[in-house]
Amino acid sequence: MKQIFVFARLIFIVLAIVGLSLIIPVLTALACGELNVIPAFTVPLLISLAAGTFFYFAGKKTAVKFSLRSVFAFVAVAWISISIFGAVPLIVSGSIPNFHNAFFESVSAFSTTGATILSDVEVLPRSINLWRCQMHWLGGMGIIALTVALLPLLGVGSFQLIKAESTGPEKGKITPKMANTAKTLWLLYLGFTVAHFIALKICGLDFIDSLSYAFSTLGTGGFAVKNASIGAYNSLPVEIICTMFMFLAGINFSLYFYVITGKFDEVKKNSELKAYISVFAICVIMIALVLIPHYGSFTKALRYSSFQVASVMTTTGYSTADFTTWPGxxxxxxxxxxxxGGCSGSTSGGFKIIRWVVLKKQAWNEMLRMLHPHGVFTVSLNQKAGRKDLVFNVAAFAFVYFALVFISTMISTFCGLELFTGFTASLSMVGNIGPAFGLLGPSENYGAICPFLKYWYCFAMIAGRLELYNLIIFLFPDYWKK
Known part of the structure; x- marks a missing residue:
């Protein structure tokens, strides 16, 4: 019973922290005169704060460490709970009256996928649109990480909790204490958000639009407040700024800490960063060259190419053009x-560049081993010899990742989607990308798919955000054995 109490206590504290953030859309609703929407925010805000305050003080003297099984369960339940919580303002305000649609929108927001069921976001109250983008921001760096940063003395294994929520094959600390690591990363995240907000304001966007896009961009989510996404502004400066911040958000935030603390060597020798920049540059140039006849000039082609590459690679999902109409x-x-995908330790989703780096190096080693059977070859990362267990970790993750994509594709086709649309939608859901190809391209939405498929995609989005194992492990029989 003591374990159950601690479990429930932490869930309600997490919900209280998310609930407290509803103050921002409440103030937005007041400023915009959207008085009828205010109860949709204030009711869940007050209830979550009351419950969170009660449980915080009721169990303040109870310090119980979670078992490894409990950590997995807590993170999974916490993410499902905040997704349900995030749907409440959407339902109560009448913006998305159906639960399955509101839940899909909320899961897509917190997981930073950016797939929407809405065909017209401009009819929504501005406070609701801000909340949609704000959910991206909260989910981007991680809500468990935020909880640990704000309340480091909860008596729970902080490292295990954050490890279960963070992305990438290797997860470590950049400061001796995990609570300080979480705080440092969140402060860096906040700093980038403020910088992006100011840059958009200078470009002429109003306060609410600037804040909405700052939330959405740094969270690499992609929800927009205009039907045409960023393309609605038809502004080169806005596109350049968003491209730059999407690119920056796709980099491991630990590297920014190393820059600030003067550890430039850690940045220069980072294998993943080099691969990330290389893939980005190659794709931008190649697409731009192909698009010259389509847009009439290299500079215009480069404008659309760089934005779409940054958007898809970082799994943000913004658009200034419909890439499904581009040449093959x-x-x-x-x-x-x-x-x-982007880098591990970033807010972007996807398979992650580092895993492809590891697989490429291991494939190279296997070919060398064929030529030199008695040679000893290791995977070198960041100019350091790697470990075999990292290769095994990446190979196992690749199998689970693409197995979930193929299972999701099969379910998509059973639910009526065309094969390529279903396959790219499944890649998009598991990788938290947002748009797909075919009937679910950048100019389309997920509103028409059946409720069952929406729930399945919700599972895929949360599984993808939590790096698969933390949700799929509950299907593993050994998890339930004592």
């Missing part, structure tokens, strides 16, 4: 980016 060669490179 340009679509090919966009399709390749569905398999890459």
């Amino acid at each position: 060669a340009a679509q090919f490179f966009i399709f390749v980016l569905f398999f890459t």
Whole structure:
């Protein structure tokens, strides 16, 4: 019973922290005169704060460490709970009256997928649109990480909790204490958000739009407040700024800490960063060259190419053009980016560049071993010899990742989607990308798919955000054995 109490206590504290953030859309609703929407935010805000305050003080003297099984369960239940919580303002306000649609929108927001069921976001109250983007921001760096940063003395294994929520094959600390690591990362995240907000304001966007897009961009989510996404502004400065911040959000935030603390060597020798920049540059140039006849000049082609590459590679999902109307060669490179993702330790989703680096190096070693059977070859990362267990970890993750993609594709086709649309939608859901190809491209939405498929996609989005194992492990019989 003591364990159950601690479990429930932490869930309600997490919900209280998310609930407290509803103050921002409440103030937005007041400023915009959207008085009828305010109860949709204030009711869940007050209830979550009351419950969270009660449980915080009721169990303040109870310090119980979670078992490894409990950590997996807590993170999974916490993410499902906040997704349900995030749907409440959407339902109560009448913006999305159906639960399955509101839940899909909320899961897509917190997991930073950016797939929407809405065909017209401009009819929504501005406070609701801000909340949609704000959920991206909260989910981007991690809500468990935020909880640990704000309340480091909860008596729970902080490292195990954050490890279960963070992305990438290797998860470590950049400061001796995990609570300080979480705080440092969140402060860096906040700093980038403020910088992006100011830059958009300077470009002429109003306060609410600037804040909405700052939340959405740094969270690499992609929800927009205009039906045409960023393309609605038809502004080169806005596109350049968003491209830059999407690119920055796709980099491991630990590297920014090393820059600030003067550890430049850690940045220069980072294998993943080099691969990330290389893939980005190659795709931008190749697509731009293909698009010259389409847009009439290299500079215009480069404008649309760089934005779409940054958007898809970092799994943000913004659009200034519909890439499904581009020539096949340009679509090919966009399709390749569905398999890459950004860097580990960033807010982007996807397979992660570091895993492809590991697999490429291991494949190279296997060919060398064929030529030199008695040679000893290791995977070198960041100019350091790697470990065999990292290769095994990446190979196992690749199997689970693409197995979930193929299972999701099968379910998509059973639910009526065309094969390629279903396959790219499944890649998009598991990789938290947002748009797909075919009937679910950048100019379309997920509103027409059946409720069952929406729930399945919700599972895929949360599984993808939690790096698969933390949700799929509950299907493993050994998890339930004592």
